[in-house]
Amino acid sequence: MFVLPRLIRRERASARMAVLAPIIAIAAAVTVNLILYLVMGKNPGAVFHAMLLEPFMSWASFSEVLLKTGPLLLIAQGLAIGFRAKVFNIGAEGQFILGAIFASAIPVWFPQATGGWIWPAMLILGAIGGALWAVIPAFWRVRLNANEILVTLMMSLIAAQVLNYLLLGPWKDPKGFNFPQSVMFQYDAMVPILIPGTRVNVSLLIALVSAILAWVFMQKSFRGYQFLVGGLAPRAAAYAGFSEARAIWLSLLIGGFAAGLAGAAEVAGPIGQLQRSISTGYGYAAIIVAYLGGLHPIGIVASSLLMAVLYIGGDNAMVSADLPVAAVRVFQGSLLVFYLAATTFVRYRLDIGHDAKGGTP
Amino acid sequence: MNGIEFILANMLAAATPFLLAALGELVVERSGVLNLGIEGIMALGAVIAFIIVYHGGSHAVAFLGAGFAGACLSLIFGVLALGFRANQVAVGLAIGILGQGLSALIGNSYEALTVTGLSKITLPGLSSIPVIGGLFTQDAIVWLSLVATLAVWGMFRFTRLGLVIRAVGENPKAAHAIGYPVIALRYGAILFGGAMAGLAGAYAATVYTPLWADGMIAGRGWIALALVVFGTWMTGRVFFGALLFGAVSLGGLAAQAQAVPLNSQLLSSLPYIVTIVVLGIISSNRRLLKINGVASLGEPYER
Numbered sequence: 207m208f209v210l211p212r213l214i215r216r217e218r219a220s221a222r223m224a225v226l227a228p229i230i231a232i233a234a235a236v237t238v239n240l241i242l243y244l245v246m247g248k249n250p251g252a253v254f255h256a257m258l259l260e261p262f263m264s265w266a267s268f269s270e271v272l273l274k275t276g277p278l279l280l281i282a283q284g285l286a287i288g289f290r291a292k293v294f295n296i297g298a299e300g301q302f303i304l305g306a307i308f309a310s311a312i313p314v315w316f317p318q319a320t321g322g323w324i325w326p327a328m329l330i331l332g333a334i335g336g337a338l339w340a341v342i343p344a345f346w347r348v349r350l351n352a353n354e355i356l357v358t359l360m361m362s363l364i365a366a367q368v369l370n371y372l373l374l375g376p377w378k379d380p381k382g383f384n385f386p387q388s389v390m391f392q393y394d395a396m397v398p399i400l401i402p403g404t405r406v407n408v409s410l411l412i413a414l415v416s417a418i419l420a421w422v423f424m425q426k427s428f429r430g431y432q433f434l435v436g437g438l439a440p441r442a443a444a445y446a447g448f449s450e451a452r453a454i455w456l457s458l459l460i461g462g463f464a465a466g467l468a469g470a471a472e473v474a475g476p477i478g479q480l481q482r483s484i485s486t487g488y489g490y491a492a493i494i495v496a497y498l499g500g501l502h503p504i505g506i507v508a509s510s511l512l513m514a515v516l517y518i519g520g521d522n523a524m525v526s527a528d529l530p531v532a533a534v535r536v537f538q539g540s541l542l543v544f545y546l547a548a549t550t551f552v553r554y555r556l557d558i559g560h561d562a563k564g565g566t567p
Numbered sequence: 568m569n570g571i572e573f574i575l576a577n578m579l580a581a582a583t584p585f586l587l588a589a590l591g592e593l594v595v596e597r598s599g600v601l602n603l604g605i606e607g608i609m610a611l612g613a614v615i616a617f618i619i620v621y622h623g624g625s626h627a628v629a630f631l632g633a634g635f636a637g638a639c640l641s642l643i644f645g646v647l648a649l650g651f652r653a654n655q656v657a658v659g660l661a662i663g664i665l666g667q668g669l670s671a672l673i674g675n676s677y678e679a680l681t682v683t684g685l686s687k688i689t690l691p692g693l694s695s696i697p698v699i700g701g702l703f704t705q706d707a708i709v710w711l712s713l714v715a716t717l718a719v720w721g722m723f724r725f726t727r728l729g730l731v732i733r734a735v736g737e738n739p740k741a742a743h744a745i746g747y748p749v750i751a752l753r754y755g756a757i758l759f760g761g762a763m764a765g766l767a768g769a770y771a772a773t774v775y776t777p778l779w780a781d782g783m784i785a786g787r788g789w790i791a792l793a794l795v796v797f798g799t800w801m802t803g804r805v806f807f808g809a810l811l812f813g814a815v816s817l818g819g820l821a822a823q824a825q826a827v828p829l830n831s832q833l834l835s836s837l838p839y840i841v842t843i844v845v846l847g848i849i850s851s852n853r854r855l856l857k858i859n860g861v862a863s864l865g866e867p868y869e870r
Contacts (some may be wrong), residue, residue: 213651213652215869224847266732294656296660334675342843346847346850347848349851350846350847350848350850350851351847351850351851351853351856352843352846352847352850352851353796353850355603355656356789356792356793356796356842356846357843357846359786359789360786360789360793360839360840360842360843361839361843362838363785363786363789363839364836364839364840367832367833367836368832368836369837371830371832371833374832375804490664492663493660493664494664497657528670529674530669530671532671532672532675532781533668533672534668535664535667535671535672536665536668536669536672537667537668538661538664538668539607539661539664539666539667539668539669540665541666542657542660542661542664542665543643543647543658543661543662546647546651546654546657546658546661547647547651547653549653550651550652550653554652
């Protein structure tokens, strides 16, 4: 009789599979999406070249990849800390927008201001803005027992409307031909360039430092250990006296802080003004980045680089291979789907050809 | 037409996308599974139905196509959540992102196009009553969604199937020990939920606002998820929650029509703000959630 393969729990998690899972997921996603492009009548070879090779082929395009890596890395590090504690903040998009808005307040209200204090003040203000936007979901979860997934998502939808309101109303550039955008920021409101000749700025450095901080926090500190236990075995954590409320507050505030900082660095960096398209879905892409990196600070460095390649490569493919920009979102979604399937085999192995009672057929 | 009449006449139609999606998710969650991908599944259903109607297909074919597409996408969710025992929150998010991406890709060349909606059916006598007459002048899908509400309510209230689904959601190990096919039932619930979300999207894009635009579901899938919590997993309460949100999304429009100065961004945010407030009020009653909640919700089942 034909017997379906069964999943058998491994005695210990497979470290080899943990490393292999994202690689398998990438291979599967590339294969399936190239077939999709073929079905759409595009040349899969040209898309593959534009999307996955071209970003590495010149310093100019690779520096753009590094530029995109910054916000993705920063947001994903913040989210992963919460995800490991089973606090699902999926509203990084809104926290990013609030960070951008808070940071923009300085150059919008003081367009003539000069001095080296402006951009650091903007980053700090942005991070505070992002964290403030996460206060409501944290309070709702801790005090009112409300699901943080739904509240953070709703907060993101509201944030987009707040942005619209500012850009169509009080913060609209009076000389901007009625476009929904703020004034262009002054020179001192821009973060310094890190690599001369490119647009890569110090926010990449901040993101890398955040990765190290996240690593120290999660792997080396007792608080990080409490978070892990709280996520894996909430009951044991409660018996040990680890506060669930504190884990929820910290997870959401750290997530909001990091996303807000990323939003601030975006308006004070490559964009240089507040406008509608400040985020091209970074907040949602960062969820994929966090999972694909195995929720591990070092893994996330690699996965944020990959996601940045997809963004830049997607833009290339749109120009050179006539690929709709939505194809990148399909690629991102399918990547997470394949990763979640592959990561099952970290904890389980396949048992083929044995029936349920354990005997051979 | 004054504000009250306007809301009464359009409330059911505005509520229908919420209602259809929430009814589906109610059955899924009752079986112990949490599918967070509703928003993406609705978007896919919306674009499929829109394209069918745009190319001259009937609404019946469009709704069938959307329901089928929704079931297909939810099958991927089912395989990962049940077959691969993956984290249901993560899989739901992945399916949501995938569905929204697919809908944008498929609908790329249909952006901002429109189709003709469905005509309304008047009930002789009832539809001509002053003030509340509009309530009885609805399109066929609204009437069918009311039938679906009754059917889901009746299934949980009176049938063995409803009882078994609840048993599987409460305690899958015990349900398996008695001999119920836990996994098969959960697959069934997931496919039903996906099909209903597809229909909800189809209604949004071909009847309620007969147009296609990327992102047009605008959080309605997420509100449907919240509705299941508002309704504390009870069909009747989910129905009234959907009506409330139908009214909320119209209330702003009615106020604007009465020349009440309301900021349009505040208006768009109103359903989201109401969701957050109501979610806080209902959830803070921990006893209510504990009594009516589904014990094994979101837990992967292992024999």
